[in-house]
Amino acid sequence: MPGGLVLFNWLGLATFYRREMARNFKIWKITLAAPAIRAVLFASVFGLAIDHENAVMGGLPFMTFLIPGLVTVAALGARVGIFGILDCLRQDGGDFR
Numbered sequence: 001m002p003g004g005l006v007l008f009n010w011l012g013l014a015t016f017y018r019r020e021m022a023r024n025f026k027i028w029k030i031t032l033a034a035p036a037i038r039a040v041l042f043a044s045v046f047g048l049a050i051d052h053e054n055a056v057m058g059g060l061p062f063m064t065f066l067i068p069g070l071v072t073v074a075a076l077g078a079r080v081g082i083f084g085i086l087d088c089l090r091q092d093g094g095d096f097r
Contacts, residue, residue: 035074042070 024031046066055062 035077039070039074043067 043063043066047063050062057065
């Protein structure tokens, strides 16, 4: 771009965001419930595998140590999907213009 001017189609980005949010709310069982169920199952399995109540990881009780990691994994899994879509648009030459 001449003079370092960067053009960006904000209307295209807003439209993309609105459509993706509408799609996510239509398929909420997949986008919201599945990661929550996965986190509960992981916590249950690891909680049963390390079944004594004095289990300590890094100076914290085991479940206190485990839950933030499961929440982070669920959040990152959701974001990877969105960035995968954006990466496909970039590779196909689509740049929201």
